Amino acid sequence: MGGPNERFLTTDWTVILRAQGRNKQSRREAMGELARRYWKPVYAYLRRKGNSNEEAKDLTQGFFERVVLGRGLVQKADAVKGRFRNFLLRSLELYARGVHRAKTAKRRRPDGGLVPLEGLESFNVPEPADGVTPEECFNFNWAAALLEEVVEEVKHQCRTFHEQVHWELFHALVLKPITEGSTPPSIAELCARHGIASTAKASNMIVTVKRRFRATLMCQVRPLVGSDAAVDDEIRDLLEILSRNGARS
Amino acid sequence: MKGSMFGLGRNQLADLLRVGLEHEASETDRDRSVASVLEAKLASTLPLDISVADSLPAVLGRPCDALAGYRGRSTADLLLDPRADADALVTLKDYAKELVKRSRSEVTTTVATVLYYAAIASALVLHDIKITDHDYRQLERSFAELADEPWLPGHLQALVAGARRICEMKVRDECPGR
Incomplete structure (x- = not known):
């Protein structure tokens, strides 16, 4: 394993x-x-x-x-x-x-x-609105590629460690509301659906996956920036780029 | 899920990145320290840290002997591998016990305690062997406490939960009226 x-x-x-x-x-x-x-x-x-x-x-x-x-x-x-x-x-x-x-x-x-490029x-x-520079386009898609790797890796880890329910909770309460704009179900509802004993337990399970998400993001970015200290800077830099006024908001 | 990130808007991508920067409000600094040290310990490769083993004359030699077959693999691998040698788990348990005795920080004590119970849990769940003198009732209580810790990684949660169920059954078998 x-x-x-x-x-x-x-x-x-x-x-x-x-x-x-x-x-x-x-x-x-x-x-x-x-x-x-x-x-x-x-x-x-x-x-x-x-x-x-x-x-x-x-x-x-x-x-x-x-x-x-x-x-x-x-x-x-x-x-x-x-x-x-x-x-x-x-x-x-x-x-x-x-x-x-x-x-x-x-x-x-x-x-x-x-070179074969999967999915090419x-x-x-997605067509960006006017005013988006090629550099911004690169950075948007860079962030998307990075997050796709992270999400896939976290999902893979949950599957490997038999934590499908952990993943389901994270998906329903964190990921789906962000990616689909959906209203998250209540934790109590999810506990009932998955047979979890308490909401505290469910909250801990979500914390576990969020921590894993952070650790995975750090691991993905670390080799791209040269030092531990630069990891947060790189993510904040990407956040700043994404937060600038412009298209695709 | 594959490919879905590329259709997201900048705000959505930013929100997802922020998930990676968040520290949970419910997490204390201690929780984060334990989680971080435990993760490193589980990812560390076997045989066990020689610098620690060198300071443990009572078990010196045994870690290298019993764990030689696991060279290069992680502690987590050993705990989760049903084909692992139970002697290696005994060695890991003893190592963790010594680490608890010699620990000078609360975080190290906690992490060593987790390794100790994880080795026992692994032997119970994956090998059907009890490698400790603790009785099943004591073990059940310890596993129950451990299972509720927010910093325990999911794969160990599953292991500990399985060990707890086994202990419950053993206690019931020993005391049918319970």
Whole structure:
């Protein structure tokens, strides 16, 4: 049985290091992992830059295949060790400028095949209202990708530890009201539904999942920012970006 | 759930991020400390912390011997693995007992006590073995107290709840009139 932190052992910077290795298969797998995690914000940025859906998909794959791996970006990344989000965004901006200079989608298709991106064909960035910059689009989707990883991981842990009821409580009282805007049921109602002895017990169960949510978020962000001290700063930075006046509110 | 985050608005994403920054009002600083130290202890890899083992001459050697087969795995893995060797759980229990005796902080004492009862619970639930001289009535009370602690992680809650049920049945078997 894998421990609760097992999945965190392979984190972004270690994936990058693996992507720098000489083993071709290992490099390709690491590349696929990086692309799986970050292609959506990259794609959203490129769409907002004015590229068509198809162009943005090609460019996204090209960015990971040619720029992140091919042009030694990962080697530079090792030296930077700063916030990975900002690093990737800066690299993307440079890439987009280059694309603007030579805009031929087909010629940008990388040699040797494309990195498979799960869900790329069906993924569509919600149309942002006017005034949202490509950088903001990137950051919105970065936050969404981060939260999706966290929620999936917390759900996975609850399942692994036979805490389905814990998850159900968290989902009904915390997650669903935020994501669907629904009115949460009362704790007493949930206790009756799940056969929980007391509301205090149910509250403790929710605290357990919230704590796990926080720990998971910390674990996901930590390797992206270089130090423990920078974790809260990175999350507050994302909150500030999301709180600025603009679209998709 | 997969994919659903990408349709959310900025306020919704911000609210979700804030869940990750919240500390529960009902959680005290002590609760948070216990939760944090316990999590680290459960995630620590076996054999047990050598620096601690070195200071425990009474059990020195045994941790490394009994737990050698679990090298690289976490304490949580050992507690939750039905194929684990019961001797390893005895070693973990003894280690925790020594840790309680030598502890100089309340948090460490609490965490060591959890490990102690978790090892006993694991042996009862997963191996059907009682590895302590405590009687079932005492154990039932201890497991009941432990199960209500807000900082106990869910996987240990399930283990402790299972051990408590077993103790209840054993007590009933021993005292049918109860």
